[in-house]
Amino acid sequence: MFVFEFMRNAFLASTFIAITCGLVGVFVVARNLSFLSHTLSEIGFAGAAFGVFVGLSPLNGMLLFTGASSLIVGTLSVEKSHREASISAVSSLFIGLGILFLSLSNKNASYATNILFGSIVGISVAEVNQLILLSGIALIALLAVYRILVFDSFDGVGAASQNIHRNLLSMFFLILLALSVSIGAQIVGSLLVFILLTLPAASAQYMGRSVPSMLAFSLGFALIGVWLGLYLGYVTNWPVTFFIASIEVVIYLLSLIYNRWQTN
Amino acid sequence: MHKDSILDIEHLTVRFPDKTVLDDINLSIQRGTMVSLIGENGAGKTTLIRTILHQLKPTKGKIIAHPGAGRRHLEIGYVPQFRNIDTGYPLSIKSFVGLNRLKHRWPFYLPQEHAALISALKRTNLLKLQNIRLGSASGGEKQRAYLAQALVNDPELLILDEATASLDVKAKNELMTLVQQLNQSDQLTVIFITHDFELAQKYTQRFMFLNEGKIETGPVADLSEKFLEAHA
Ligand SMILES: Nc1ncnc2c1ncn2[C@@H]1O[C@H](COP(=O)(O)OP(=O)(O)OP(=O)(O)O)[C@@H](O)[C@H]1O
Ligand SMILES: [Mg+2]
Numbered sequence: 001m002f003v004f005e006f007m008r009n010a011f012l013a014s015t016f017i018a019i020t021c022g023l024v025g026v027f028v029v030a031r032n033l034s035f036l037s038h039t040l041s042e043i044g045f046a047g048a049a050f051g052v053f054v055g056l057s058p059l060n061g062m063l064l065f066t067g068a069s070s071l072i073v074g075t076l077s078v079e080k081s082h083r084e085a086s087i088s089a090v091s092s093l094f095i096g097l098g099i100l101f102l103s104l105s106n107k108n109a110s111y112a113t114n115i116l117f118g119s120i121v122g123i124s125v126a127e128v129n130q131l132i133l134l135s136g137i138a139l140i141a142l143l144a145v146y147r148i149l150v151f152d153s154f155d156g157v158g159a160a161s162q163n164i165h166r167n168l169l170s171m172f173f174l175i176l177l178a179l180s181v182s183i184g185a186q187i188v189g190s191l192l193v194f195i196l197l198t199l200p201a202a203s204a205q206y207m208g209r210s211v212p213s214m215l216a217f218s219l220g221f222a223l224i225g226v227w228l229g230l231y232l233g234y235v236t237n238w239p240v241t242f243f244i245a246s247i248e249v250v251i252y253l254l255s256l257i258y259n260r261w262q263t264n
Numbered sequence: 265m266h267k268d269s270i271l272d273i274e275h276l277t278v279r280f281p282d283k284t285v286l287d288d289i290n291l292s293i294q295r296g297t298m299v300s301l302i303g304e305n306g307a308g309k310t311t312l313i314r315t316i317l318h319q320l321k322p323t324k325g326k327i328i329a330h331p332g333a334g335r336r337h338l339e340i341g342y343v344p345q346f347r348n349i350d351t352g353y354p355l356s357i358k359s360f361v362g363l364n365r366l367k368h369r370w371p372f373y374l375p376q377e378h379a380a381l382i383s384a385l386k387r388t389n390l391l392k393l394q395n396i397r398l399g400s401a402s403g404g405e406k407q408r409a410y411l412a413q414a415l416v417n418d419p420e421l422l423i424l425d426e427a428t429a430s431l432d433v434k435a436k437n438e439l440m441t442l443v444q445q446l447n448q449s450d451q452l453t454v455i456f457i458t459h460d461f462e463l464a465q466k467y468t469q470r471f472m473f474l475n476e477g478k479i480e481t482g483p484v485a486d487l488s489e490k491f492l493e494a495h496a
Binding site for chain 1: 317342344
């Protein structure tokens with residue numbers, strides 16, 4: 001399958017996507033941000049549509065919108081009890097905007113499906129290079145705050161008593177999340193990128209008992225999903241995203257069963 | 265100032281916009297002792313502790329720390345008042361205890377950090393339980409894990425903010441016996457915040473009674489009198 005350039009590009013891109021989303025996802029799940037990451041991917045859809053409308057690349061449009069909205073969410077820092085409702089409101093607005101920008105930019109419907117559901121054809125070498133660069137930035141950012149992020153994500157109360165700048169850290173992580181959403185959406189699409197950000201990590205929580213082991217499991221599960229998904233998509237001509245989603249769900253269920261079996 | 269104090273608090277005032285919580289407090293805590301901090305809800309116990317931990321700035325006055333020989337600053341271990349660890353919590357006790365190692369940035373522990381981690385587990389009798397998930401540990405084991413996390417940086421001063429509040433009588437006494445052992449074997453100074461006079465009298469030597477911004481101190485034997493006085 002690697003005789004085709006688009007497959008080589010897709011393979012390289014999805015490898016880096018899996019690395020980024022798999023690792024960042026561990027903190028998304030620990031910080032209970034699954035819902036927010038879902039919303040950010042919808043915002044990413046609007047961003048991509050906006051990008052197309054004004055002549056940016058979809059990826060740059062996504063980076064712009066998700067980055068800006070994570071800053072807004074971070075500064076608002078609404079009370080927990082109201083957060084879900086306000087996030088829903090924000091996401092409704094952005095899906096609406098996405099549809100508007102798409103129709104204004106006169107692109108055909110298949111373009112919209114590509115953004116929403118992902119596509120492996122037509123990723124250029126330049127785009128792959130940008131993805132690798134962005135993944136590198138995300139991973140370095142993760143490494144730079146690793147220990148305080150681990151403490152704050154897995155024991156917020158304990159971290160609060162250690163003079164950590166928690167608000168700053170929280171903001172930093174939201175931007176990192178926005179970056180990961182935009183990266184991940186390039187292959188699996190903005191509708192389902194949250195799969196890669198939450199399911200491998202949620203499965204990893206059942207398997208590992210330390211943060212490094214969770215990171216390893218999550219990374220492994222994400223890689224299995226995209227590699228196998230790409231291969232099956234290539235063989236069957238069915239959408240890659242369908243396979244990735246199904247594989248991650250199966251892994252999740254198996255981890256859940258393993259966990260039940262182990263605790264009994 | 266005392267010769268062998270670990271903390272000297274001088275003319276400490278902490279004022280919030282709407283009220284003065286600590287009003288010109290003077291206090292010395294002797295190295296190697298166990299002291300209870302007592303006072304009604306809202307008296308300002310946590311506020312005093314947060315000021316000691318540099319999380320709050322004093323409105324007036326100062327807190328002088330005296331680190332022991334060979335130490336640059338006074339390392340304080342703190343077990344906060346409320347923790348939210350539910351049954352699905354995934355980390356093992358060992359991983360949880362290690363969260364507090366923030367002095368280095370590496371994703372992996374250095375050998376001496378690993379040794380510190382094992383030592384904290386040993387001192388809290390958690391060595392055998394280190395690999396079970398904290399979420400599935402009992403209430404008493406959880407408290408010991410919180411304690412171990414506070415000990416992992418080898419503090420000279422340990423502050424327990426109502427650490428026994430949610431435990432049954434047996435677990436309370438086990439935890440306090442453990443803390444007492446640490447106090448005696450390692451010269452660990454302990455501030456124990458509690459509403460439980462019985463525990464205070466059984467395990468600590470002196471009390472600090474916080475009431476309307478002022479603090480009174482004395483041997484725990486005088487505690488019952490103090491209480492009656494305040495409620496007369
Ligand atoms: N950041 C703050 N801003 C304004 N007021 C505060 C702040 N922190 C505490 N207070 C007030 O200061 C008083 C003392 O609070 P503190 O938490 O120190 O009491 P406490 O003795 O620890 O009580 P408890 O036994 O319930 O734990 C309370 O009236 C509280 O409302
Ligand atoms: Mg308190």
